Amino acid sequence: xxxxxxxxxxxxxxxxxxxxxxxxxxxxxxxxxxxxxxxxxxxxxxxxxxxxxxxxxxxxxxxxxxxxxxxxxxxxxxxxxxxxxxxxxxxxxxxxxxxxxxxxxxxxxxxxxxxxxxxxxxxxxxxxxxxxxxxxxxx
Amino acid sequence: xxxxxxxxxxxxxxxxxxxxxxxxxxxxxxxxxxxxxxxxxxxxxxxxxxxxxxxxxxxxxxxxxxxxxxxxxxxxxxxxxxxxxxxxxxxxxxxxxxxxxxxxxxxxxxxxxxxxxxxxxxxxxxxxxxxxxxxxxxxxxxxxxxxxxxxxxxxxxxxxxxxxxxxxxxxxxxxxxxxxxxxxxxxxxxxxxxxxxxxxxxxxxxxxxxxxxxxxxxxxxxxxxxxxxxxxxxxxxxxxxxxxxxxxxxxxxxxxxxxxxxxxxxxxxxxxxxxxxxxxxxxxxxxxxxxxxxxxxxxxxxxxxxxxxxxxxxxxxxxxxxxxxxxxxxxxxxxxxxxxxxxxxxxxxxxxxxxxxxxxxxxxxxxxxxxxxxxxxxxxxxxxxxxxxxxxx
Numbered sequence: 170x171x172x173x174x175x176x177x178x179x180x181x182x183x184x185x186x187x188x189x190x191x192x193x194x195x196x197x198x199x200x201x202x203x204x205x206x207x208x209x210x211x212x213x214x215x216x217x218x219x220x221x222x223x224x225x226x227x228x229x230x231x232x233x234x235x236x237x238x239x240x241x242x243x244x245x246x247x248x249x250x251x252x253x254x255x256x257x258x259x260x261x262x263x264x265x266x267x268x269x270x271x272x273x274x275x276x277x278x279x280x281x282x283x284x285x286x287x288x289x290x291x292x293x294x295x296x297x298x299x300x301x302x303x304x305x306x307x308x
Numbered sequence: 309x310x311x312x313x314x315x316x317x318x319x320x321x322x323x324x325x326x327x328x329x330x331x332x333x334x335x336x337x338x339x340x341x342x343x344x345x346x347x348x349x350x351x352x353x354x355x356x357x358x359x360x361x362x363x364x365x366x367x368x369x370x371x372x373x374x375x376x377x378x379x380x381x382x383x384x385x386x387x388x389x390x391x392x393x394x395x396x397x398x399x400x401x402x403x404x405x406x407x408x409x410x411x412x413x414x415x416x417x418x419x420x421x422x423x424x425x426x427x428x429x430x431x432x433x434x435x436x437x438x439x440x441x442x443x444x445x446x447x448x449x450x451x452x453x454x455x456x457x458x459x460x461x462x463x464x465x466x467x468x469x470x471x472x473x474x475x476x477x478x479x480x481x482x483x484x485x486x487x488x489x490x491x492x493x494x495x496x497x498x499x500x501x502x503x504x505x506x507x508x509x510x511x512x513x514x515x516x517x518x519x520x521x522x523x524x525x526x527x528x529x530x531x532x533x534x535x536x537x538x539x540x541x542x543x544x545x546x547x548x549x550x551x552x553x554x555x556x557x558x559x560x561x562x563x564x565x566x567x568x569x570x571x572x573x574x575x576x577x578x579x580x581x582x583x584x585x586x587x588x589x590x591x592x593x594x595x596x597x598x599x600x601x602x603x604x605x606x607x608x609x610x611x612x613x614x615x616x617x618x619x620x621x622x623x624x625x626x627x628x629x630x631x632x633x634x635x636x637x638x639x640x641x642x643x644x645x646x647x648x649x650x651x652x653x654x655x656x657x658x659x660x661x662x663x664x665x666x667x668x669x670x671x672x673x674x675x676x677x678x679x680x681x682x683x684x685x686x687x688x689x690x691x692x693x694x695x696x697x698x699x700x701x
Contacts, residue, residue: 184444246516249457260570269450270450270454272454272455283468
């Protein structure tokens with residue numbers, strides 16, 4: 170059962186291309202892709218969005234990042250999240266460069282500040298899916 | 309720079325007044341036919357004049373074959389058809405494509421129709437459902453599971469980042485909603501016509517920090533149509549033609565997480581292209597008709613379309629009266645915040661209002677002088693951007 174939510178759905182449904190990323194989170198590792206030109210990539214793809222290279226390899230990210238922006242949802246963004254409010258939706262700028270959508274946990278919503286340092290925390294939601302959330306670094 | 313030569317013009321419009329709850333049980337096709345009839349009548353054109361068709365997605369067709377369904381139902385032949393898929397910018401994108409097709413000689417008179425009347429429930433149940441986030445959709449896999457669903461959160465992310473970089477007060481955002489409401493009070497078709505002040509906006513519930521309920525569009529049902537034609541045929545229109553003298557478009561992303569910058573938006577490139585093409589200055593604009601799904605959208609649009617400098621929008625709206633009586637008339641129909649957002653037709657309301665103002669038919673809210681209008685459409689999560697410059701001649 171999830172630690173940070175009261176319900177399970179909606180869950181990501183991995184595709185053949187994205188499966189390694191979700192295999193990584195299940196092992197509590199945050200994986201990114203790097204193309205042959207060295208561009209770092211998130212979300213997982215078949216081609217690099219900066220140069221369309223199709224030679225991509227998986228690399229483990231540090232799991233550290235900075236809060237680029239956030240909002241506190243005071244009302245549910247969809248019925249699936251009715252029991253979660255208030256919750257913090259975040260855009261995290263990973264130290265490796267790419268941004269990702271996530272949620273901030275283990276933090277008072279009113280204490281959230283853009284620019285704060287963050288670290289990844291993994292929530293094993295089901296046997297197949299572990300979601301990467303973020304919390305203030307050093308929590 | 310190449311581009312439009314300003315030889316296609318808007319000559320007719322039609323718009324259903326947005327309603328919160330539908331008062332008719334048409335399927336989609338009937339509404340398209342009624343909008344076509346009304347818009348052609350406004351132009352003084354007949355059904356036989358139409359030879360081009362621009363529209364958004366069509367529910368009745370299950371999302372496919374919209375031009376086939378519509379030409380058959382409307383009984384028109386179309387030499388150039390396009391299904392425009394630019395979210396809130398669909399209306400502006402449709403008019404831009406119509407102008408382009410007409411200048412290229414692919415067609416001569418195009419109907420641009422978008423509508424959002426609900427369909428009756430299928431008595432047998434089932435039927436096509438539109439659901440974002442299908443398997444394989446990056447948003448469905450990497451945004452939705454975190455609660456990043458819908459539009460509100462995305463514009464809240466933009467508002468917070470903007471405030472962090474440039475400073476912006478709740479009151480400055482609220483001023484946009486308040487001035488637009490004053491405009492709506494002079495528009496009998498607007499859904500929201502009760503006066504509001506800044507405290508009313510700030511006392512309305514916070515939906516997603518920092519955005520309050522009165523800073524967010526209310527979904528409505530409605531529809532709108534615009535007739536665009538050639539210079540030659542525009543001469544016999546009932547009202548003054550509004551020539552499309554500039555247009556620009558820019559799309560860079562879908563999910564706001566991958567927007568290259570939340571504060572330097574893709575609006576800028578669309579607007580700059582439109583102004584350069586038209587050869588007019590910002591100071592030549594008599595009416596700014598700017599897409600306003602949220603208050604923050606308007607502030608960023610004012611900056612990135614060049615009406616004020618970067619980081620200055622908060623001060624700009626404080627210092628200017630944005631009403632039809634003011635020194636910077638903007639969204640004189642009330643904007644979608646007060647007029648109502650009828651789905652894709654919401655974006656078209658910025659064009660229908662422009663044409664009413666350009667032809668002196670805006671009633672109580674008519675501007676004393678209105679010859680040149682800037683229209684901007686924004687779709688998705690600050691994703692699809694279309695700018696138009698219209699000139700009445």
